[in-house]
Amino acid sequence: MSRLLRSRLIWPVAVLLVLLVINVSVVPGFLTVTVRDGHLFGSLVDIARNGAPTLIIAVAMTLVIATRGIDLSVGAVGAIAGALTCSIIIDAPDPGSPATVAAAIGISLVLALALGLWNGALVAALGLQPIVATLILMTAGRGVAMLITEGQIVTVNSPAFKVIGSGFLLGVPVPVLIAVAVVVLAAVLTRRTALGLLIESVGINPEASRQAGIRSRGLVIGVYVACALAAALAGLVLTSNQTAADANNTGLFIELDAILAVVIGGTSLAGGRYSLAGTVVGALVIQTLVTTVYTVGIPPIVTMIFKAAVITAVCLLQSPATTATLARWRRSLRGSPPAGAAPPPPSTPLVQGSGAKVALR
Amino acid sequence: MTSPKHGPVIVTAVLFIVLFGVGGGLYEGFFSAQVLANLLVDNAFLLVLAVGMTFVILSGGIDLSVGAVMALSTVIAARLLQAGVGPAVTIVAVLAVASVLGLLVGGMIQHFGVQPFIATLAAMFLARGLCYVIAPQSISIDDPFFTTVASLQIPVWADVTVSPGAVIAVLVVLAAFLVLRATRFGRTVYALGGAESSSLLMGLAVNRTKIAVYVISGFCSGLAGILFSFYTLSGYSLTAIGAELDAIAAVVIGGTLLTGGYGFVLGSALGVLVLGTIQTIITFQGTLSSWWTRIFIGALLLVFIVLQKLLTTRRT
Numbered sequence: 300m301s302r303l304l305r306s307r308l309i310w311p312v313a314v315l316l317v318l319l320v321i322n323v324s325v326v327p328g329f330l331t332v333t334v335r336d337g338h339l340f341g342s343l344v345d346i347a348r349n350g351a352p353t354l355i356i357a358v359a360m361t362l363v364i365a366t367r368g369i370d371l372s373v374g375a376v377g378a379i380a381g382a383l384t385c386s387i388i389i390d391a392p393d394p395g396s397p398a399t400v401a402a403a404i405g406i407s408l409v410l411a412l413a414l415g416l417w418n419g420a421l422v423a424a425l426g427l428q429p430i431v432a433t434l435i436l437m438t439a440g441r442g443v444a445m446l447i448t449e450g451q452i453v454t455v456n457s458p459a460f461k462v463i464g465s466g467f468l469l470g471v472p473v474p475v476l477i478a479v480a481v482v483v484l485a486a487v488l489t490r491r492t493a494l495g496l497l498i499e500s501v502g503i504n505p506e507a508s509r510q511a512g513i514r515s516r517g518l519v520i521g522v523y524v525a526c527a528l529a530a531a532l533a534g535l536v537l538t539s540n541q542t543a544a545d546a547n548n549t550g551l552f553i554e555l556d557a558i559l560a561v562v563i564g565g566t567s568l569a570g571g572r573y574s575l576a577g578t579v580v581g582a583l584v585i586q587t588l589v590t591t592v593y594t595v596g597i598p599p600i601v602t603m604i605f606k607a608a609v610i611t612a613v614c615l616l617q618s619p620a621t622t623a624t625l626a627r628w629r630r631s632l633r634g635s636p637p638a639g640a641a642p643p644p645p646s647t648p649l650v651q652g653s654g655a656k657v658a659l660r
Numbered sequence: 661m662t663s664p665k666h667g668p669v670i671v672t673a674v675l676f677i678v679l680f681g682v683g684g685g686l687y688e689g690f691f692s693a694q695v696l697a698n699l700l701v702d703n704a705f706l707l708v709l710a711v712g713m714t715f716v717i718l719s720g721g722i723d724l725s726v727g728a729v730m731a732l733s734t735v736i737a738a739r740l741l742q743a744g745v746g747p748a749v750t751i752v753a754v755l756a757v758a759s760v761l762g763l764l765v766g767g768m769i770q771h772f773g774v775q776p777f778i779a780t781l782a783a784m785f786l787a788r789g790l791c792y793v794i795a796p797q798s799i800s801i802d803d804p805f806f807t808t809v810a811s812l813q814i815p816v817w818a819d820v821t822v823s824p825g826a827v828i829a830v831l832v833v834l835a836a837f838l839v840l841r842a843t844r845f846g847r848t849v850y851a852l853g854g855a856e857s858s859s860l861l862m863g864l865a866v867n868r869t870k871i872a873v874y875v876i877s878g879f880c881s882g883l884a885g886i887l888f889s890f891y892t893l894s895g896y897s898l899t900a901i902g903a904e905l906d907a908i909a910a911v912v913i914g915g916t917l918l919t920g921g922y923g924f925v926l927g928s929a930l931g932v933l934v935l936g937t938i939q940t941i942i943t944f945q946g947t948l949s950s951w952w953t954r955i956f957i958g959a960l961l962l963v964f965i966v967l968q969k970l971l972t973t974r975r976t
Contacts (some may be wrong), residue, residue: 328813369777430777431918431965432724438905439958445951546951555781568775600796604789610782618772 307507319585340469351474352533357560358485359529361578362522367502367570368429368521370526375440377550379533380407383448385455385544386555399458415527419520444546454543474536502570668915669864673811679937687944693820699936705884709907710928711836712880715873720920721776726881727903728787735791735886738799738895743752755882762878766871791897798896808889825887836925836959853920913964
């Protein structure tokens with residue numbers, strides 16, 4: 300079982316290592332992490348901090364995708380949460396006080412909870428396709444965020460709010476701590492209880508799991524609520540980092556990055572099987588890719604082409620056609636004993652890994 | 661009225677008439693043929709995008725790359741014209757690039773079994789990235805052919821005029837209508853969206869059709885880019901962000917089921933007109949801000965999706 304898990308993670312981990320090697324070869328001190336004023340500094344810390352919002356959303360998105368769903372509205376929900384929090388803080392008599400900030404965040408999270416319930420209800424109660432159901436909030440959500448900010452970019456000057464995006468706790472950036480907390484919470488909830496199993500079973504066959512006594516409707520609503528809450532958290536981190544809520548641009552395309560992280564991590568979009576560890580690696584791969592593009596000196600805007608290349612490569616590698624071809628190739632290699640005649644495969648360990656996977660199935 | 665086939669289209673037609681009537685009742689000068697003609701002029705590119713999207717959605721897929729490919733087309737057009745390439749070659753080149761992108765996406769989906777959502781997402785990233793590589797800033801177009809076409813006004817009725825782009829868009833809609841209604845290819849698109857496995861068993865050209873709808877969508881995105889560069893006389897990498905959502909919304913509001921198999925391209929055209937009318941009303945109102953457009957579109961999307969859900973549930 301552990302070998303199977305490792306073989307699923309081998310591609311994303313390999314990509315991550317390659318990216319790190321490229322970085323180290325360009326910037327020799329890339330991997331060094333130093334402590335300055337009691338805070339951790341270094342490129343690796345930056346990768347973790349900048350990747351935190353995507354990771355937070357991607358973890359929840361993994362659970363949504365595991366139920367055979369998808370949530371396109373996370374960027375819009377993040378923008379709404381950021382807009383609401385900043386608007387409340389700026390209208391409060393004492394914008395700097397932690398109590399104001401806590402209240403604003405609390406109200407935003409409650410709103411996010413409602414938005415998650417809305418998405419979940421459309422999917423689970425009305426039976427809409429998830430991509431359609433969440434498209435509605437994706438389309439209307441930024442309009443709602445604009446409504447909250449009245450079309451302005453709301454700039455917040457509150458030290459207490461700033462901590463979420465750029466603060467440090469025990470030397471570690473706060474966004475990283477939030478991301479770690481989300482990952483640990485999701486892992487404990489789904490892997491230490493039966494919740495993960497139930498989610499997978501709903502993803503494999505909702506009707507069968509309902510007949511087996513699983514409350515699939517509640518579970519599905521639950522994962523969308525979790526996703527909206529995660530989106531709100533990510534929106535808060537992003538807004539706090541920019542010290543401004545920008546309804547149009549906060550979390551723009553983050554839903555795509557989050558889905559990309561999940562897919563790179565080896566979770567199937569068809570639902571039923573998921574890997575939180577894979578998602579963590581996937582999110583790190585995306586952020587490291589962005590950093591690598593900076594390090595190598597390519598204009599950062601070109602990152603999108605590299606993302607496209609990575610999605611395409613990962614999808615083609617995971618596709619049934621490729622798997623079948625690899626398996627056939629493997630069989631033909633085994634079938635012809637004079638191995639010296641065939642050219643040695645360039646990536647033997649990977650091919651063997653995939654062969655083992657097929658055999659185990 | 662209650663069939664999933666015609667119901668939503670009729671509702672959309674009624675909605676369009678009601679919206680236009682409301683606009684005419686509220687604002688002076690709204691109820692004119694020129695305002696109606698301007699709906700076509702201002703939304704010509706969206707009409708063409710929606711036609712391509714209709715083919716894809718009818719076949720049971722989705723194309724998230726249309727906005728990005730359209731932006732890429734405006735950028736390529738502007739860049740080629742800037743480099744002194746003739747307008748005819750430029751237009752052919754843009755349409756070819758967009759169609760080839762569609763072909764690649766279709767191949768990925770058909771041959772490798774990648775989900776349409778992910779494959780077109782990759783195409784979207786690729787197209788936006790290429791935009792920035794080709795031209796980070798906006799490039800203006802001063803080619804004589806393009807500027808002539810941009811200022812051309814074709815009289816249709818008394819003193820009502822439309823742009824050449826609007827005429828092209830209407831022709832595209834009519835061509836798509838004929839293809840979907842009267843050709844073997846059109847019927848295969850419906851069959852594919854209805855049930856892919858049955859289409860395969862019936863011996864229909866599933867593979868070819870599946871790839872072809874993405875080529876059509878790519879071609880339409882390229883054409884929409886050309887029309888948009890006539891309209892704005894520039895190429896800019898940030899144009900049409902979110903246009904894929906508007907196109908999908910127009911198709912859904914026009915009554916096409918997002919699961920595929922049901923719908924009409926004329927419905928999608930009506931959907932575009934509904935979205936355009938909302939925009940026009942908000943412009944006439946003046947005090948409503950533009951973000952209300954997005955909220956209205958979202959609300960309409962919800963209404964139509966729920967309506968379709970109810971109609972299809974009753975059917976089965």
